[in-house]
Amino acid sequence: MECTVSWTGSNAVNGxxxxxxxxxxxxxxxxxxxxxxxxxAKPENGGANLAPRPMExxxxxxxxxTAYDVVLILKRGRHDVRGCxxxxxxxxxxxxxxxxxxxxxxxxxxxxxxxASAVERAIAMSHEKYCSATIMLGKTAExxxxxxxxxx
Numbered sequence: 650m651e652c653t654v655s656w657t658g659s660n661a662v663n664g665x666x667x668x669x670x671x672x673x674x675x676x677x678x679x680x681x682x683x684x685x686x687x688x689x690a691k692p693e694n695g696g697a698n699l700a701p702r703p704m705e706x707x708x709x710x711x712x713x714x715t716a717y718d719v720v721l722i723l724k725r726g727r728h729d730v731r732g733c734x735x736x737x738x739x740x741x742x743x744x745x746x747x748x749x750x751x752x753x754x755x756x757x758x759x760x761x762x763x764x765a766s767a768v769e770r771a772i773a774m775s776h777e778k779y780c781s782a783t784i785m786l787g788k789t790a791e792x793x794x795x796x797x798x799x800x801x
Contacts (some may be wrong), residue, residue, distance in 0.1 A: 651676035654683075669696035671703075681706065704741070708752070711782040712737045715754065718775035719768070723760070728767055731801055732759035739790070749790040752783075756796035763798055772796060 657670045669685035683703050685696030696702075701709070712735045723730040733756065740751040758768050772794050776783050783792055 669694070670699060704747075704749075707782075707786075708737050708739055708749070711752070711780070711786055712754065714782040715772075715775045715780045716756070718779045719756065719758065719771045722771035722774055722779075723758075723763070723767060726767060726771075728763055729761040730758065730763065731761065732799075733757070749786055752786060752790045752792045754783075754792070754794045756794065757799060758796060759799040759801055761801055763800070765796075765798060768796055768798060 652673055652675050654671050654673045657668065657672055671683045673681040673683065675681070682700040683706060684698060684700040685694075686702060687698055688695030716733050716735045719735075720730055720733045723733075736755045736757075738753045738755075739749050741747045742750050756768070756772060776787075776792065776794065786792065
């Protein structure tokens with residue numbers, strides 16, 4: 650897997666060369682824009698709030714990775730899964746490096762006749778065996794999960 654991240658070198662809001670916007674080009678040919686938060690004390694160090702922060706993309710990636718696993722595991726088990734979303738909340742260390750220290754993932758799984766035990770098992774399998782992102786983040790963060798089922 651490869652990715653190239655390049656500083657755009659400008660602030661789209663005021664045109665200055667001190668912005669903090671970055672463009673990531675992934676090995677699969679997709680692009681992702683990231684930006685920093687505005688910094689009132691040092692505007693030259695801040696972003697323009699035009700895109701997600703890099704750590705937000707890490708959290709989103711973990712959510713995408715585990716949701717993918719949960720859906721795939723349920724489908725492979727021939728369960729009638731129709732939808733899956735995961736809401737992530739996190740806490741970070743107060744000092745640099747500000748790693749994630751806690752991450753909670755709340756899954757909402759929609760389907761017809763889904764058993765809670767099957768969803769619970771799929772979430773556990775993702776976090777214990779398949780999801781590289783959450784397993785990696787679990788080295789610094791306490792990861793907890795919850796879920797709810799919606800029958801359609």
